[in-house]
Amino acid sequence: MRTTRIAVFALTLWLPSFARADTPQVIADIAPVHSLVAQIMDGVGTPELLLPATASPHDYALRPSDARRLQNADAVFWVGDALTPWLKATLETLAADAERVSLLEAEGTLTLEFREGAVFAEEPSDGTDAHDHDRHSHLGTDPHAWLDPLNARVWLSAIAAELSRIDPDNAAIYQSNMVESQKQMDLLLDQLNQDLEPARAARFVVLHDGYRYFEDRFGVRALGAISQSDAAAPSAARVKDIRQAMEDAEVSCLFTEIQLNSPLLTSIASETDVKVVALDPLGGQLVPGGELYDKLMENMVKSFLSCL
Numbered sequence: 001m002r003t004t005r006i007a008v009f010a011l012t013l014w015l016p017s018f019a020r021a022d023t024p025q026v027i028a029d030i031a032p033v034h035s036l037v038a039q040i041m042d043g044v045g046t047p048e049l050l051l052p053a054t055a056s057p058h059d060y061a062l063r064p065s066d067a068r069r070l071q072n073a074d075a076v077f078w079v080g081d082a083l084t085p086w087l088k089a090t091l092e093t094l095a096a097d098a099e100r101v102s103l104l105e106a107e108g109t110l111t112l113e114f115r116e117g118a119v120f121a122e123e124p125s126d127g128t129d130a131h132d133h134d135r136h137s138h139l140g141t142d143p144h145a146w147l148d149p150l151n152a153r154v155w156l157s158a159i160a161a162e163l164s165r166i167d168p169d170n171a172a173i174y175q176s177n178m179v180e181s182q183k184q185m186d187l188l189l190d191q192l193n194q195d196l197e198p199a200r201a202a203r204f205v206v207l208h209d210g211y212r213y214f215e216d217r218f219g220v221r222a223l224g225a226i227s228q229s230d231a232a233a234p235s236a237a238r239v240k241d242i243r244q245a246m247e248d249a250e251v252s253c254l255f256t257e258i259q260l261n262s263p264l265l266t267s268i269a270s271e272t273d274v275k276v277v278a279l280d281p282l283g284g285q286l287v288p289g290g291e292l293y294d295k296l297m298e299n300m301v302k303s304f305l306s307c308l
C-alpha cells in the first residue's frame, strides 16, 4: 500500500519530463534553413540538421543514422527538389509520416530560373526572346533561394505556421519568435545593403552559379560562373568561354566555396591575375543554430568586400 503511494508520487514527479517528449521532432535539410527553424523553436525545442554544412547538398549520401532520424521526424523542412533531387524519394519513404515542407514552394517565395551559359547576360532578360525563355524554363528553378533575406523572411512565416499547426500548444511561442526574427531580418537586410555599397560596380566570377538571389537582392552582378547552378562539372567549351570573358572584362576576383573543391578553379586562378576568396553560402564554418543565418549573410558580405 505504502509502496504504491510512493510509486504514484514518483510517477507524478516524472510527468513534466514526459510531457517534454511531446515537443515535435523537427529536421531541417541545410544549416541556413536549420537556423531559421531554430529561431522559431527557441524556448520549445531544438531542430536537427540533416546535412553537415561542410558538405555540398548538390551531391551528398545520407548515412544510416540520418535514415533513423528521418523515421522519427514529425516535420521536415527542406529547400526542395531543385537543390536536393536525390532527397525527394528518401523523404517520401523514410519520413512518410512527417509533415514535409518544401520551402521553395512556400507561398510568397521569390524563385529565379537557372542561368545557362558560363557568361551571364549584362542585364536581366526582358523576356522578349521567346525561344531563349523556353530554353531557360526547361532548366528549372535555381535552388539557392535562402541567400535572399526576403525569402528567409517568408520562410520564417511558413515554418511558424507549420509548427503551430502540428504543435498548437506552443503556437503562441512560435508566433512571437517569428515576429522577433522578422524584425531582426529587416535590420539585417538594411545593414547588408549599406555594407555592400562599395561592391556594386565590381566584376567577379563565381565557382558555381549559386548567388543569383544574393546578386539580385543586393545589386551586385557576377560576370559568370565556372559551373552552372547544379554544380555539375563544366564542359571544356564552358571553361574556355569563362576564361576568355574573365580576360576581356579584367575580372579581379574569383569566388570559390568551402563546400566545393575545384582543381579547375585553382588552375584558372594560377593562369590569371585574380584574387581568390572562399565564400561559405551554407555556413560550414559556423556553429549551427539560431544565430547562424545572420552570421552567414554577414560573412558573405565580408568575403565580397575583401575580394573587391
Ligand SMILES: [Zn+2]
Residues within 6 Å of the ligand: 058, 144, 208, 209, 210, 229, 230, 231
Ligand atoms: Zn549550390
